[in-house]
Amino acid sequence: DGGITQSPKYLFRKEGQNVTLSCEQNLNHDAMYWYRQDPGQGLRLIYYSQIVNDFQKGDIAEGYSVSREKKESFPLTVTSAQKNPTAFYLCASSTTVATNEKLFFGSGTQLSVL
């Protein structure tokens, strides 16, 4: 079955530590996205990528970094510069970013600070 796999389901970060969240898709989608979800708030876009080796900042990119070396993979690194990283992180993909496209989401990663 095609879909998006996020790992791990739960992740804990210590002060000053960088952590990386994995996102893999086998839908052959060009576009991939990272969203952050906080309680009582709508999803907010962190980064998106339209194609391999290209990515763009979203609304809340500070303290995060991404890479897109392969079409299937779009890992998100939460750096020590992100002072409030505790949140639920969702990865998504779509065929392209240019038109009205259905989004496919992963099951999410809950990141907490120790």
Place this chain on the structure above:
Amino acid sequence: KNEVEQSPQNLTAQEGEFITINCSYSVGISALHWLQQHPGGGIVSLFMLSSGKKKHGRLIATINIQEKHSSLHITASHPRDSAVYICAVKARGAGSYQLTFGKGTKLSVIP
């Protein structure tokens, strides 16, 4: 700035009841999405619509472009419908990455 408001924030229903969740937005849009977030956190896309009405099983989504309003209806609700329902809109001319999300409506269906 595009605002997306959902109502109600929380909804509790008895099994079998007809349910309506509302979404209002403030700018012209090219597409509106209804999403379902399960208790485990994963999100499933239910509908994407730009006009009229769509139906899938017991779920019906409608949109009124002039009034900037959409509704999600669930007929014969069941406990497995318990989830958070999220409305998201794409402003006219925007890319798919430029979605504005509502805060969600948490639905609990009691047997």
